[in-house]
Amino acid sequence: MKQYLLGIDIGTSACKIAVFNREGKVIATANGDYPVYYPKQGWAEQNPEEWWSAVCGAVKEVLSKGGIAPKDIAGVGIDGQSWSAIAVDKDGRVLTNTPIWMDTRAADICEELNERIGSDEIFKLSGNSLQPSYTTAKIIWYQRNMPEVYADTYKILQSNSYIAYKLTGEMTQDLSQGYGLHCFNMHTGTWDEDMCEALGIPMHLLPEIHPCHEVIGTVNGKAAEECGLAIGTPVVAGGLDAACGTLGAGVIHPGETQEQGGQAGGMSICTDQYIADERLILGYHVVPGQWLLQGGTTGGGGVMRWLEQQFGDYEREEGKRQGRSSLDLFNEMAEKVTPGSDGVVFLPYMSGERSPIWDPDAKGVYYGLDFSKTKAHFIRSSMEGVAYALKHNLDVAKEAGAEVSVLRAMGGSANSLLWTQIKSDITGKPIIVPSSDTATTLGAVILAGVGVGMYESFEEAVALTVKEKRSHEPNVENADVYQKNYEVYLELYRNLKETMKKTGGR
Ligand SMILES: Nc1ncnc2c1ncn2[C@@H]1O[C@H](COP(=O)(O)OP(=O)(O)O)[C@@H](O)[C@H]1O
Numbered sequence: 427m428k429q430y431l432l433g434i435d436i437g438t439s440a441c442k443i444a445v446f447n448r449e450g451k452v453i454a455t456a457n458g459d460y461p462v463y464y465p466k467q468g469w470a471e472q473n474p475e476e477w478w479s480a481v482c483g484a485v486k487e488v489l490s491k492g493g494i495a496p497k498d499i500a501g502v503g504i505d506g507q508s509w510s511a512i513a514v515d516k517d518g519r520v521l522t523n524t525p526i527w528m529d530t531r532a533a534d535i536c537e538e539l540n541e542r543i544g545s546d547e548i549f550k551l552s553g554n555s556l557q558p559s560y561t562t563a564k565i566i567w568y569q570r571n572m573p574e575v576y577a578d579t580y581k582i583l584q585s586n587s588y589i590a591y592k593l594t595g596e597m598t599q600d601l602s603q604g605y606g607l608h609c610f611n612m613h614t615g616t617w618d619e620d621m622c623e624a625l626g627i628p629m630h631l632l633p634e635i636h637p638c639h640e641v642i643g644t645v646n647g648k649a650a651e652e653c654g655l656a657i658g659t660p661v662v663a664g665g666l667d668a669a670c671g672t673l674g675a676g677v678i679h680p681g682e683t684q685e686q687g688g689q690a691g692g693m694s695i696c697t698d699q700y701i702a703d704e705r706l707i708l709g710y711h712v713v714p715g716q717w718l719l720q721g722g723t724t725g726g727g728g729v730m731r732w733l734e735q736q737f738g739d740y741e742r743e744e745g746k747r748q749g750r751s752s753l754d755l756f757n758e759m760a761e762k763v764t765p766g767s768d769g770v771v772f773l774p775y776m777s778g779e780r781s782p783i784w785d786p787d788a789k790g791v792y793y794g795l796d797f798s799k800t801k802a803h804f805i806r807s808s809m810e811g812v813a814y815a816l817k818h819n820l821d822v823a824k825e826a827g828a829e830v831s832v833l834r835a836m837g838g839s840a841n842s843l844l845w846t847q848i849k850s851d852i853t854g855k856p857i858i859v860p861s862s863d864t865a866t867t868l869g870a871v872i873l874a875g876v877g878v879g880m881y882e883s884f885e886e887a888v889a890l891t892v893k894e895k896r897s898h899e900p901n902v903e904n905a906d907v908y909q910k911n912y913e914v915y916l917e918l919y920r921n922l923k924e925t926m927k928k929t930g931g932r
């Protein structure tokens with residue numbers, strides 16, 4: 427009996443595959459790592475073929491681990507990272523690595539387009555300011571810097587769309603990923619021909635737009651052989667990872683808000699009103715009829731991953747000896763440092779910064795060091811710096827008219843009780859952590875379940891599958907020290923902005 431749903435999450439650090447039953451119980455999971463390449467300052471790219479290879483290995487692993495017959499998978503949902511620019515030829519071959527959501531190589535092109543077309547005009551149609559990390563300027567960058575790639579380009583795909591193509595042979599675009607392009611009319615959810623022309627992006631490069639839960643095809647023979655799924659398994663269009671994580675965290679009604687705990691940081695505020703602010707990010711939710719007003723920061727969980735990779739050799743070895751993760755040991759060290767990290771303040775601008783400052787030259791900074799500080803201060807101040815960036819986005823959203831009362835956490839960072847408590851203390855918001863730490867993949871699976879009729883509605887799906895694991899209330903005793911550090915955090919960037927521009931080195 428077709429009783430299972432399979433979710434595929436194309437995250438920045440890895441793909442995460444999970445099989446759920448109708449009640450949202452995780453039957454089996456498997457991950458597949460792949461690298462981010464940083465060939466130049468401000469560049470960050472990945473190879474979508476490495477995504478597909480990781481997906482195939484992890485899907486076969488999850489079916490085997492769960493003892494699941496491929497024929498029992500009722501549907502497949504895919505979520506993926508934002509703002510890819512996957513150039514494929516008419517046979518679906520990937521023509522070059524794609525710049526990903528933190529890549530700022532096209533900053534100069536953005537300045538030129540904003541000047542020529544008018545930043546207000548672009549913002550009025552798309553609901554987003556034209557910034558280099560979005561998809562739009564990356565396409566123009568191909569035109570100017572890789573003319574041979576551009577000449578062979580048949581379509582520009584997003585991350586989840588590429589995997590959907592590899593499974594079904596159908597080249598599509600879902601509604602929630604439309605926000606990556608500024609020729610996407612955020613009021614109507616359609617491509618805008620005039621803006622395509624103004625930007626210099628031919629409309630034929632842009633795939634047809636589909637609702638996120640719509641079945642766009644079925645697993646074909648080639649894909650079945652490569653990944654182990656059954657021929658004919660329905661695949662839905664899928665959506666943006668942050669939007670699927672928002673759904674998987676149970677955020678489907680206006681005012682509810684997801685806290686983004688993956689590589690990137692930030693939040694997504696669900697709204698049924700069109701609320702746009704040039705300092706924030708606006709996109710369609712994967713749930714019909716809703717938008718998400720987002721803060722998207724460059725330094726999220728990825729800061730802890732970087733710290734662990736660069737400075738965690740001992741904790742990796744010691745963790746193996748204790749049968750624990752190195753990040754658990756990092757958390758233990760950070761717990762021993764007082765709130766406020768004894769004055770050490772971290773700017774998490776690790777690949778420039780996106781919202782709300784949109785500065786490709788912004789740099790990471792640890793301020794307040796002296797000989798009394800330890801590795802633990804670096805760990806805790808990093809957690810606090812990511813939380814200050816989250817607060818900065820929430821403060822801007824409040825100015826824009828979007829007040830947030832409760833945050834619902836998702837992503838790997840939510841595994842850390844300390845980090846989640848720090849975010850609650852610094853934002854002053856209660857944070858609910860859903861049971862599934864695979865909220866993003868759960869969101870993708872809910873799309874598939876609604877699309878194939880396993881659920882009557884999104885409300886039914888969320889009621890059945892999203893449960894609370896724990897919650898955090900802000901500790902008011904820490905409010906003063908964090909507010910004082912937050913003011914230092916804002917002042918540091920104001921004072922260093924020009925220096926960062928001079929030494930940006932892009
Ligand atoms: N126990 C933990 N403590 C702190 N950070 C964690 C922990 N577990 C995972 N993370 C962070 O979560 C991130 C991965 O989250 P995930 O949602 O899988 O990211 P993505 O989907 O962007 O690849 C990593 O960058 C890692 O630093």
Ligand SMILES: O=C(CO)[C@@H](O)[C@H](O)COP(=O)(O)O
Binds near residue numbers: 506507508
């Ligand atoms: O840009 C966004 C959402 O708007 C980021 O969420 C990226 O899509 C990266 O996602 P993770 O890899 O951090 O999950």
